[in-house]
Amino acid sequence: MRAVNQIITLIATVVAAVLIGFGVPLAWVWIGSQLQTGSGASSVEFSVAMVILFGIILTYVLLLYLAGVVMAFFGPRGEGTGGPAARARMPWMRGMTDTRELRRGPTMGGIERLFVITTVIVTIAFWLWFAFKAGSPLPNQ
Numbered sequence: 856m857r858a859v860n861q862i863i864t865l866i867a868t869v870v871a872a873v874l875i876g877f878g879v880p881l882a883w884v885w886i887g888s889q890l891q892t893g894s895g896a897s898s899v900e901f902s903v904a905m906v907i908l909f910g911i912i913l914t915y916v917l918l919l920y921l922a923g924v925v926m927a928f929f930g931p932r933g934e935g936t937g938g939p940a941a942r943a944r945m946p947w948m949r950g951m952t953d954t955r956e957l958r959r960g961p962t963m964g965g966i967e968r969l970f971v972i973t974t975v976i977v978t979i980a981f982w983l984w985f986a987f988k989a990g991s992p993l994p995n996q
Contacts (some may be wrong), residue, residue, distance in 0.1 A: 868965075873972035875918065877980075883910040922966045 872946040891900060963971070 868972055872976050874976040876973040879914050880911055883907045
């Protein structure tokens with residue numbers, strides 16, 4: 856059952872990463888295309904470019920804020936206390952003695968994992984596009 860849960864979590868994470876990595880920018884490009892005056896324009900107006908840029912940034916900030924709110928309500932809870940789970944200590948906060956037992960906690964939460972996977976997928980897609988589809992930026996002579 857644990858393997859099935861991990862597979863479902865992985866699939867949901869990849870789907871969310873694709874939606875965040877490609878869906879948000881494409882949605883703002885579509886919104887920019889609706890704001891652009893004239894049809895078939897070969898250049899983008901500065902104001903439309905700024906709407907697209909800041910719209911993408913604002914959307915990511917709002918998604919992170921929403922994820923924090925969701926994790927506050929539905930995140931992992933401590934055993935028996937009903938409170939938040941104890942966080943793992945960062946290495947620089949640990950004591951200098953070796954007598955204490957080192958408790959390992961999860962190194963990355965769900966939100967961090969989602970954004971790391973998003974970054975990896977978008978980076979791979981960009982490099983594949985750049986290597987095989989983009990063509991040369993130099994003029995053909």
